[in-house]
Amino acid sequence: MSSVLSDVLAKKIDELAARYPVKQAALLPVLHLVQNEKGFLSPEDEQDVAGRLGILPVKVREVVTFYTMFRRSPVGKYHIQVCTNLSCSLAGGDGLVGRLETRLGIALGGTTPDGKFTLTGVECLGACETAPCLMINFDYHGNLDAAGLDKILEGLA
């Protein structure tokens, strides 16, 4: 079976694997790498990663399905992860979730039909001092009220 990983990606995977005494230890960093490149992890990606690291594909599937950050389907261009934990909710986070759902026209877990936004409710993001907070892709935004949220959404092309 031919590989769905590019040569560049395959080389990067080998470099990551070389940082550990056991190749399998590189699995999480490798999956991050592939997901960043491709947007999500397909069954073919799982097969190829397994081959590259010399482990059974089921070992990759076990890991992909265990960790919440690994995705088996595409997300929107902007992946909004909003904290639904305690400190954020005490600072108005539940209202923020409601406003996001209304503005984007989707519920938590959904993606807009144009594929631009995915909205996910998550547990504590480790930014409680700026509650309520959310992440858009890898960027944190905190101290959000309705106006602040609207401004951020309008800035996303």
Next chain:
Amino acid sequence: MTRATKVLTELFWLEHLHRIEAYLDRGGYQALKKALTEMKPEQVQEEVKKAGLRGRGGAGFPAGVKWGFIPKDLDKPRYLCVNADEGEPGTFKDKYILSHDPHLLIEGIVLAAYAVGIHSAYVYIRGEYELIARRLEQAIAEAYAKGYLGRNILGAGFDLELVVHRGAGAYICGEETSLLESLEGKRGNPRLKPPFPALVGLFQCPTVINNVETLANVPFIIQKGAAWFVEQGLPKDGGTRLFGVSGAVAKPGLYELPAGTSLREIIYTHAGGMKDGRKLKAVIPGGMSSPILRADEIDVAMDVDSIAAAGSMLGSGAIIVIAEGTPILHVLRKVAKFYAHESCGQCTPCRLGTSWIHKIVERMAAGGGTRDDVDTLVRLAGNIKGRTLCPLGDAAAMPVAAIAQKFRAELEATLERSAVRP
């Protein structure tokens, strides 16, 4: 007593502190130079023991004692894992060290590795901290280039390789054996202990696991001495603490204060008191898993032993302040949802117990509770506690039991008001 107001965060205001030039300008890597040229590894270990440095990750175990558990005569590699997973709700302290002062952490890592005879270390950082991980990697590259990492550090013949490893969104991986599994490229299912990681840890080798804040204190201990460090806190709990305050206070944020500072002082003097003049209802003093305290229980010293004596725990120093007007059921729902989501599913009492608790609490919130729900919650929590491989079970059970017991009247009143089934 000569107390510095701040130790770890004293220079956080410096611009570009995360770059090695700024770190060296302020006297960085001097503790490492001192240790490598003037001290034997055992002396470094002894100094940290005398300093009463308790682990800042949650358990509060003395760091020097932990290092001492690593066998000296085993012919195997040894590893150091730095726990930067920071997932306990309410906790954000390590993020500040990692992003503001990564070289302080790196210096602490090299010192710890030297003390224990370790030549390979990994920083396990939570997946969401992607940008912070990149900054840390940049700092590590700088340290390699200047000879503070890699082969023959400072010409003293000591080698250390340091790698950053990102997690991928699993609270359980903050538990040390789960962290090891995750670092080995597996699901984060905790291991049966014993054997403890000091004997059989990463890649089946002796392993030390320390929290970020714990290691960031080590350069100060070596530079200024154990006696000085003890003076910043308490004899059995040396140094300052990074308290992360969030919730209904006027000034949420990170506060570095001596171990043993009272919870009341932290809330009312440092965090600016209650937000909008609201009245205090309750405090979660050490991250979500620590048992809740009522408003009349906050005259307690915030050090590992005092808060344990008061029936809660210092945990990660994450203080969540709850005001009157917030239904306790709201707090309970957040707690129940979190642990039901984060239980790894390996141990039945935790997997089923957290999920049953979550369902019961949601039923209560939807107005469909039964009269004995509060008793059921307490019983379920009791059936989880102490019956799981790792402390997540206890972490889930303790706050549920504490809320149910301390706010029983309010919860039962909620049940009375709703259309309760008999």
